[in-house]
Amino acid sequence: MADNKKKAAVAADDAASSSRASSKASKFSEKLAKFGGLMTDLKNDTAGALEFEKTVENQKTLSKTLKARDEEIKALKTEIEKLEHDKDVLAEIFGKKHREYDDKLKEDVALKSAVSKSEDSLKAAIEEARSLRSENKELKANVDKLATSLEKLKESSEVSQTECDRLNHALGLSDANFEQLSRFVGEGRLIEFSPEDLARTLEEFASKCHDLAVASFGDNAVLTPSFGSFVEHLDRCLEARKAKLPLPSSMDKSARLMRCAAAEFIISSALVNYVFTDIYLPEMAGAQNAISTTLQLMAPRRESIVRCQLLAEFEATDETTSRIVEIATNEVCSTLNHLLPAGRARDDLQQMVRELFNGAVAMWRPLQKSKDRVIVEFLESLDDLERGDRHVDYDEGSLTGSTGQTKNQNGQAVLPLFPQISVKDIMLIPGIALWSDQAAFIEARMEMDRLSFGRSAGPQTSRPPVTRRRMSSSGTTARGSQSPPTKGSALFAQLDGTMSGASPASNSRNHVNPSSRVGNGVKAG
Structure with a gap:
């Protein structure tokens, strides 16, 4: 009985697969029939076929043209990007040059102010030099007078030195007496x-x-x-x-x-x-x-x-x-x-x-x-x-x-x-x-x-x-x-x-x- 059941199951599977194959064959035959009908129509419509071929060729030509235009557009974009980059570089260089110009302008103003002050100082120094020259003349005259007085002081200092030696000797005696008195006290x-x-x-x-x-x-x-x-x-x-x-x-x-x-x-x-x-x-x-x-x-x-x-x-x-x-x-x-x-x-x-x-x-x-x-x-x-x-x-x-x-x-x-x-x-x-x-x-x-x-x-x-x-x-x-x-x-x-x-x-x-x-x-x- 088991063998009979297996045989029945195999037979059922074969039947199902044959039914599926027959359905697919029917669909393919339908499509093939449609395609055959279309080919028949094309053979009968010669102008339409030529128009179709032209359309296909035009599409190919247009596709090539579009590709060429795309290449040009890409080249233009690359060139634009390069120009933008060059513009940024030039703007940065310009800013740097402008800042350097401002700094140099400020330095120039400060230098002009310093030069003006130096000129004023120079004028004051010239006036002071003139005053010092006149004072120098007066000092030379005073030096001459002091030299004369110095000679006189040297003469009197010799006398004073003698008196100072005498007083130092007396002071030494006083210090000795003071120490002696301190020890005594x-x-x-x-x-x-x-x-x-x-x-x-x-x-x-x-x-x-x-x-x-x-x-x-x-x-x-x-x-x-x-x-x-x-x-x-x-x-x-x-x-x-x-x-x-x-x-x-x-x-x-x-x-x-x-x-x-x-x-x-x-x-x-x-x-x-x-x-x-x-x-x-x-x-x-x-x-x-x-x-x-x-x-x-x-x-x-x-x-x-x-x-x-x-x-x-x-x-x-x-x-x-x-x-x-x-x-x-x-x-x-x-x-x-x-x-x-x-x-x-x-x-x-x-x-x-x-x-x-x-x-x-x-x-x-x-x-x-x-x-x-x-x-x-x-x-x-x-x-x-x-x-x-x-x-x-x-x-x-x-x-x-x-x-x-x-x-x-x-x-x-x-x-x-x-x-x-x-x-x-x-x-x-x-x-x-x-x-x-x-x-x-x-x-x-x-x-x-x-x-x-x-x-x-x-x-x-x-x-x-x-x-x-x-x-x-x-x-x-x-x-x-x-x-x-x-x-x-x-x-x-x-x-x-x-x-x-x-x-x-x-x-x-x-x-x-x-x-x-x-x-x-x-x-x-």
């Missing part, structure tokens, strides 16, 4: 110090003084029987300054801080009286203070010479400085011991004060040889102090607590705590003071006012019932009876003469006014 001993380093060192030392007072009395809650004697002594010291420091007998923080301020004042006074001086004379404090006062009245040159002589005559030794430290320590401790109970507290205070004064002497001893005298002074008028010159510790009170600042900006300085130190016109460290608007001072004064009101109403007193005692013989009252100096009597006689005949006009330092300030070595209060 000892000005080469003086040393220059950096003001910045000095200021930094002095600020650190002032802080040490304050720290010592606060460490010794800031936490001391013991009231000694001799507290009243200390208050009376402090009142006497401040009487000349017309100042009053409130010192309540209570144990409040403000009262303790006022004792610290009083201790600072006592320590600073001893520093000014004994350590911060021009020379060290342990047994002659009166002469030492007089020397410092006299030096302030001298002119700078005279002052340097006298200082050099004094430093050479009374050169500080280790024994001298040790004696200075001992005297100052005894005076401070004999005063401040009234604020401390007997025993270890006083021993510790004496040790700390001695160490402080040893450091002060070691710092100040080289400064005595400073080229420019270092001036230490407690200002008579505390109004000259600045508000920034204060210790913030005194801004703390018992009631207000730690404020870190004053209550207002209208306070006044009431107590000097550290002296003002300067060199020439440079302020190394301004004076430090206690201010009236600092919290500790305000509360202490209120406490004193309250106690004073209580005394007026009854027998209550702000002072403890103590027996009055005189200060130690090493205090400030005992130094006035010391014997006059015996060494260097010629220098002291010279200083006495300077003091008796000194004029205020001789003081050339702007920042020193002896009538209003207390200088090195002068009693503080």
Whole structure:
């Protein structure tokens, strides 16, 4: 059955292909018939055939003509493009030539202007040359006159040279004498110090003084029987300054801080009286203070010479400085011991004060040889102090607590705590003071006012019932009876003469006014 199916399929395909071939043959035969009919028509129409042939020939001729015209057109286009290119080249060349012409025209105008200026300058030069010729004639005449004068000057110069040689010889002798006197005076001993380093060192030392007072009395809650004697002594010291420091007998923080301020004042006074001086004379404090006062009245040159002589005559030794430290320590401790109970507290205070004064002497001893005298002074008028010159510790009170600042900006300085130190016109460290608007001072004064009101109403007193005692013989009252100096009597006689005949006009330092300030070595209060 499968073979039969294949045979049937082959037969169907043959039939389909034969039908397609027959359809194509029929179409071809139709076209062939049409073409045959057309050929028959052409044979019958001879004129049409000739016309057709002519048309074909004309088309060929026209085609050749068109090709020739196309070639001509292409040639013309090429020639036109070449002409356009040549035109652009010529235009560029023309522009370049035109720009060159403009540049040359400008150069020509500038050249003409320069030529005109040169002609004017030439005319001016010709006129100047004429003037110079006339001046030259005058100068020649002057040269002749000067030549005559030169001959005369040569004759006089010989005489002058002889006189000059004589003066040079005398000047050489004067220089030798001056060097000899300088060596005798000892000005080469003086040393220059950096003001910045000095200021930094002095600020650190002032802080040490304050720290010592606060460490010794800031936490001391013991009231000694001799507290009243200390208050009376402090009142006497401040009487000349017309100042009053409130010192309540209570144990409040403000009262303790006022004792610290009083201790600072006592320590600073001893520093000014004994350590911060021009020379060290342990047994002659009166002469030492007089020397410092006299030096302030001298002119700078005279002052340097006298200082050099004094430093050479009374050169500080280790024994001298040790004696200075001992005297100052005894005076401070004999005063401040009234604020401390007997025993270890006083021993510790004496040790700390001695160490402080040893450091002060070691710092100040080289400064005595400073080229420019270092001036230490407690200002008579505390109004000259600045508000920034204060210790913030005194801004703390018992009631207000730690404020870190004053209550207002209208306070006044009431107590000097550290002296003002300067060199020439440079302020190394301004004076430090206690201010009236600092919290500790305000509360202490209120406490004193309250106690004073209580005394007026009854027998209550702000002072403890103590027996009055005189200060130690090493205090400030005992130094006035010391014997006059015996060494260097010629220098002291010279200083006495300077003091008796000194004029205020001789003081050339702007920042020193002896009538209003207390200088090195002068009693503080």
